[in-house]
Amino acid sequence: MPKSYVHEARKPVPPARERIKPIIERLAVEHADAAIALEFRNELELLVSVMLSAQTTDVNVNRVTEKLFEKYKRPEDYLAVPQEELERDIFATGFYRQKARALRGTMAMLLAEFDGVVPRTIDELVRLPGVARKTANVVAAELGNAQGIVVDTHVRRLAQRLGLTKEEDPVKIERDLMELVPREDWARFPHLLIWHGRRVCDARQPRCEICVINDLCPSSRV
Numbered sequence: 702m703p704k705s706y707v708h709e710a711r712k713p714v715p716p717a718r719e720r721i722k723p724i725i726e727r728l729a730v731e732h733a734d735a736a737i738a739l740e741f742r743n744e745l746e747l748l749v750s751v752m753l754s755a756q757t758t759d760v761n762v763n764r765v766t767e768k769l770f771e772k773y774k775r776p777e778d779y780l781a782v783p784q785e786e787l788e789r790d791i792f793a794t795g796f797y798r799q800k801a802r803a804l805r806g807t808m809a810m811l812l813a814e815f816d817g818v819v820p821r822t823i824d825e826l827v828r829l830p831g832v833a834r835k836t837a838n839v840v841a842a843e844l845g846n847a848q849g850i851v852v853d854t855h856v857r858r859l860a861q862r863l864g865l866t867k868e869e870d871p872v873k874i875e876r877d878l879m880e881l882v883p884r885e886d887w888a889r890f891p892h893l894l895i896w897h898g899r900r901v902c903d904a905r906q907p908r909c910e911i912c913v914i915n916d917l918c919p920s921s922r923v
């Protein structure tokens with residue numbers, strides 16, 4: 702079970718519904734460059750990058766896909782080589798056997814059921830082998846059709862510290878955030894929390910003294 706940060710939210714602050722708009726507005730100014738860190742040129746590369754990003758860093762994925770995407774350009778390309786060859790090509794991302802199986806299964810389904818085109822709805826995306834809700838959320842949002850809010854470790858931590866949820870389960874955290882965050886912000890909100898989590902709200906030593914939302918945070922140590 703990941704560490705919980707719910708207990709840190711002890712200071713009295715206005716209700717979450719009153720704070721969510723200024724939280725988003727301030728973070729949007731502070732992290733104007735917040736965006737997905739994965740590098741891709743089209744929908745298929747986006748899907749593959751997100752699938753490979755499980756249990757590794759975006760930097761590592763970008764290093765692998767720089768060569769991978771020169772070799773594999775269409776769904777057919779992932780099925781045209783032995784699985785062992787694909788495994789070698791994605792080895793550095795970790796869990797390469799599972800990921801290779803998932804990629805090949807996804808490409809087969811794309812060709813069989815979606816005319817080789819990456820679907821845009823969550824319900825269709827989660828049918829693809831190896832694509833869980835988090836991956837589907839990322840892909841849908843980057844394709845301009847956000848249908849939920851991505852909850853990764855940074856989003857979970859900051860949502861708990863900010864008192865936006867008391868839940869531990871990512872699905873329940875997402876549900877709480879979807880009720881609070883305006884729909885037009887569903888795509889950018891997780892990016893703002895992720896970048897703020899990386900730059901300021903560290904898991905072990907949050908830099909509350911330089912945080913632009915410390916007065917809105919019930920976990921602020923200032």
